[in-house]
Amino acid sequence: MRSVSTWAVGLVALAAGVILFAVPFVTREREILDSAAQPAPLTSTALIELRRGGQACLDQVTITTHSAQARLRVGTFGRPGQRLRLRLRGSGYEVMRDVPGDYIDNAIVAVDLPPPRRDAEVVACVRNGGRRRIALYASQDRTKSHSTTRIDGAVTGPNFDLAFYTARSQTLMQRLPEALRRMGIFRPGFLGPWLFWPLAVLFVLGVPLGTLWAFAASARDDEAQPPAP
Amino acid sequence: MTRITRIPRPLTALLLVALVEALAWTIALPPTQGPDEISHLAYTQRIVEAGEIPYQRSDPAVPGQPYSSELSTALTIGDIAPLYANPAARAPGSAVDERIWGEADAELAPGSRANGGFTSAMKNPPLYYLYAAPWYAAAHFATIWDRALVMRLANIPAFLAIVIFTWLLAGELLGRSRPWLQTLAAGAAALQPQLVHMTAVANPDVFLSALWTAALYVGVLLVKRGPSRGLVAWMLGLAAAGILTHGRGLALAVVAVVALALSLWRFRRPASRRARTLAIVATGAAVGAGALGLFWYAMRGDPSASRVREAASYLWQFYLPKLGFMAEGLRSDWGVRDVYIDRFFGPFGQLEVTFSVALLDALSVLARVFAVLALVGAMMMHKRLRARWDAVLVLGGAFVASMTLLHVEAYRSLSAGSPDPILTGRYLLPLIGLYGVGIALAIAWLPRRAGVAAGAVVLMGLALLQMSGMGILVERFYA
Numbered sequence: 207m208r209s210v211s212t213w214a215v216g217l218v219a220l221a222a223g224v225i226l227f228a229v230p231f232v233t234r235e236r237e238i239l240d241s242a243a244q245p246a247p248l249t250s251t252a253l254i255e256l257r258r259g260g261q262a263c264l265d266q267v268t269i270t271t272h273s274a275q276a277r278l279r280v281g282t283f284g285r286p287g288q289r290l291r292l293r294l295r296g297s298g299y300e301v302m303r304d305v306p307g308d309y310i311d312n313a314i315v316a317v318d319l320p321p322p323r324r325d326a327e328v329v330a331c332v333r334n335g336g337r338r339r340i341a342l343y344a345s346q347d348r349t350k351s352h353s354t355t356r357i358d359g360a361v362t363g364p365n366f367d368l369a370f371y372t373a374r375s376q377t378l379m380q381r382l383p384e385a386l387r388r389m390g391i392f393r394p395g396f397l398g399p400w401l402f403w404p405l406a407v408l409f410v411l412g413v414p415l416g417t418l419w420a421f422a423a424s425a426r427d428d429e430a431q432p433p434a435p
Numbered sequence: 436m437t438r439i440t441r442i443p444r445p446l447t448a449l450l451l452v453a454l455v456e457a458l459a460w461t462i463a464l465p466p467t468q469g470p471d472e473i474s475h476l477a478y479t480q481r482i483v484e485a486g487e488i489p490y491q492r493s494d495p496a497v498p499g500q501p502y503s504s505e506l507s508t509a510l511t512i513g514d515i516a517p518l519y520a521n522p523a524a525r526a527p528g529s530a531v532d533e534r535i536w537g538e539a540d541a542e543l544a545p546g547s548r549a550n551g552g553f554t555s556a557m558k559n560p561p562l563y564y565l566y567a568a569p570w571y572a573a574a575h576f577a578t579i580w581d582r583a584l585v586m587r588l589a590n591i592p593a594f595l596a597i598v599i600f601t602w603l604l605a606g607e608l609l610g611r612s613r614p615w616l617q618t619l620a621a622g623a624a625a626l627q628p629q630l631v632h633m634t635a636v637a638n639p640d641v642f643l644s645a646l647w648t649a650a651l652y653v654g655v656l657l658v659k660r661g662p663s664r665g666l667v668a669w670m671l672g673l674a675a676a677g678i679l680t681h682g683r684g685l686a687l688a689v690v691a692v693v694a695l696a697l698s699l700w701r702f703r704r705p706a707s708r709r710a711r712t713l714a715i716v717a718t719g720a721a722v723g724a725g726a727l728g729l730f731w732y733a734m735r736g737d738p739s740a741s742r743v744r745e746a747a748s749y750l751w752q753f754y755l756p757k758l759g760f761m762a763e764g765l766r767s768d769w770g771v772r773d774v775y776i777d778r779f780f781g782p783f784g785q786l787e788v789t790f791s792v793a794l795l796d797a798l799s800v801l802a803r804v805f806a807v808l809a810l811v812g813a814m815m816m817h818k819r820l821r822a823r824w825d826a827v828l829v830l831g832g833a834f835v836a837s838m839t840l841l842h843v844e845a846y847r848s849l850s851a852g853s854p855d856p857i858l859t860g861r862y863l864l865p866l867i868g869l870y871g872v873g874i875a876l877a878i879a880w881l882p883r884r885a886g887v888a889a890g891a892v893v894l895m896g897l898a899l900l901q902m903s904g905m906g907i908l909v910e911r912f913y914a
C-alpha cells in the first residue's frame with residue numbers, strides 16, 4: 207500500500223474517532239468543581255453540630271479567582287432548614303451571605319459569591335442563625351484537609367465539608383487554560399503554561415500524527431525492499 | 436547482538452511520540468497520585484537521605500511513622516492525601532496552596548527528610564530504588580515536589596527501552612523485512628495507556644517491564660543465534676536485575692533457564708546419545724522439582740485434597756464460568772476481564788480514574804477478536820513458527836511462568852483470608868512486548884495492502900485510547 211493511502215486510511219480512522227468520541231467529550235458542558243477546602247469524605251461521615259447562634263470556622267481555606275459558589279451539606283435532624291450566615295474573610299477578600307432556611311434536611315446548600323480578584327487565603331465561618339440545631343456534614347477520615355475547624359473558638363476534630371464551584375458550567379476545552387496553569391502548582395518554578403501549552407499541542411497532534419508518520423514510513427520502507435525469496 | 440548502525444526513522448518517531456506522552460502524563464498527574472507512589476518515593480528518600488537500604492522481607496515489629504516528616508508535611512499540609520481516590524477533591528490549584536505548604540515545610544527540623552519508617556514498598560528488593568536514587572539526589576537542593584517529579588522522569592529511559600525492545604522482538608519473530616509490523620508492535624506498546632500512566636509514576640513497574648522486554652528479546656536471540664558469551668551474560672544479568680527489582684521479576688529466572696537450556700540444546704547438543712538422555716532426564720527432574728516446590732508453596736505446606744480443589748476452583752473461575760458442581764471460588768468476582776482488560780488499559784491515579792464501562796466493554800470484545808486473529812495468524816504462519824518453535828517456547832514459557840507465579844501469590848493471599856486478589860492489570864505490563872507482537876501477529880497474515888490499512892486503523896484507535904486516558908485524567912483532577 208502506498209504511503210499516501212496509509213495516511214488516508216489512518217487520517218480517516220483518526221477523524222472518525224475524534225468526531226465520534228473526542229469532540230463530544232471535550233465540548234460537553236459540565237459543572238466545574240474549582241477547589242475543595244474540605245472534600246466530602248470517602249469512608250465515614252462526621253457531623254459538626256451547631257446550636258442556635260453557634261458558629262464553625264474553617265481556617266486556611268484557599269479561594270481562587272474562579273470560585274463563584276460555595277457549597278456545604280447541612281443536616282437539620284428532620285426539621286425545617288434554619289437560617290445560616292456564611293462569612294469568608296481573609297487577605298483582601300471579605301464577603302458575608304445570609305442563607306434562608308428554605309432548604310431540606312441533608313441538602314447541599316449553595317451560596318453564590320463574588321470571586322476574589324486574586325487567589326486568597328480566607329477563614330470560612332458558618333453561623334446557625336436559626337432557632338434549632340443543625341449539623342454540618344464533615345470529614346475526619348484520611349480525606350481531612352490541613353485546615354482546622356473551630357466551633358465558637360474551640361478546636362474540634364473534623365472539618366466541615368466546603369467546596370467551591372465556578373459560576374457556570376464549562377466545557378473541558380474552556381477549562382483547559384486553567385487546568386494547564388494548575389499543573390504548574392507544586393512543580394519547579396520554571397515550569398508553567400509556557401511549556402505546558404506546546405506540550406499539550408504536541409500530545410494532541412504529535413502523538414497520533416507522529417505514530418501515523420512512523421507507520422507510513424515503515425510501510426514505504428517495506429515497499430522499497432526487494433521481495434523475500 | 437545486532438550491531439546498531441543507525442536507528443530506523445520510524446522507531447525514532449515512535450520514541451519521540453513516547454517521550455511526549457511520558458512528559459505529558461508526568462505533568463498532568465498531580466504529585467504522588469500514582470499507585471503506591473508515596474511509598475516508593477519514601478524508599479528512595481531513605482536511601483539518599485539516611486544512607487541506608489531499608490529493604491526487609493517482612494513487616495517490622497515497630498514500623499514507626501511510615502513517611503519522613505518532610506513527606507508527611509507535603510501529604511497533609513499540601514492537601515495531597517485528601518485527594519487520594521477521592522473524586523470530591525481537586526488538585527491544589529493556587530500559589531496560595533504552595534505558600535501554606537512552604538511555610539510549614541520551612542519550619543521542619545533538621546533531619547526531617549531522613550526520619551521515615553517502614554512502608555510496604557520496602558519489602559521490594561532495592562535495585563529500582565538504587566537506580567532512582569541518583570535522580571532524586573540530583574534534585575537534592577530542590578523541594579520534595581521537585582524531587583518527586585525527577586523520580587518520575589527516571590522512568591522515561593525505561594519506557595523508551597520498552598519501545599525499542601518491542602520493536603526488536605517483533606523484528607526477530609515477524610521478520611525484519613517487514614518493518615511496518617515492527618512499527619505496529621512497538622507503536623501498540625508505546626500507546627498503551629496504562630504503561631504510559633505508570634511511566635509517570637515513581638514505581639518500579641516500568642523499570643521491571645523494561646527488564647522483561649529486554650530479556651524476552653535476548654531469550655529469542657539466544658535460541659536463534661546460540662549461547663554466545665555476550666548473550667548469556669545479558670540473559671543472566673537481566674534475570675538477576677529482575678529478581679533484584681521485584682518479586683514479579685522472579686519469573687525471569689524461568690525465562691533465562693528455558694532460553695539457555697533451549698539454546699544449549701540447539702547449538703551445543705551433546706554428541707553422545709547417553710549424554711543427551713542424561714540432559715533430558717536432568718532437565719525433567721529439575722522442572723519436576725521446581726513444579727513440586729511451587730505446588731508446595733502454593734498449598735502453604737498443606738497439599739490436602741480440599742485445598743487442591745479450592746485452588747483448582749479458584750483458577751477455573753478466574754478464567755471461566757463456574758460449573759454446577761463447584762463451590763463459590765475465592766474472589767470469584769475478580770476474573771480475567773478485570774485483570775486483562777479493565778485494569779490493564781486503565782485505571783489511573785489511585786484507581787479512581789476509569790474509562791467508561793461502554794469503552795471497556797468494547798475493548799473486551801476487541802481483545803477477543805484480536806486473540807482469535809492472532810491465533811489465525813499463528814496458524815497461517817505455522818511453517819515460520821514451527822521453524823522457530825524454541826523462540827515460541829521461550830515467549831510462551833515467559834507468559835506461563837509470569838502468570839503462574841502471579842496466580843500462586845494470589846491464591847496464597849486469598850486462601851489466607853485476605854480480600855486482596857493481588858493480581859491486577861498493571862502486573863501484566865512486563866509482558867507488554869508480547870502484547871505488541873500479538874497485535875502485529877493478528878494483522879501480519881492479512882494481504883499486505885489490507886494489513887497496512889488495518890495496522891493504520893489499529894494504531895489510530897490506540898492513539899485515541901491514549902488521548903482518552905489523558906482526557907479523563909485532566910477531567911478528574913482539574914475540572
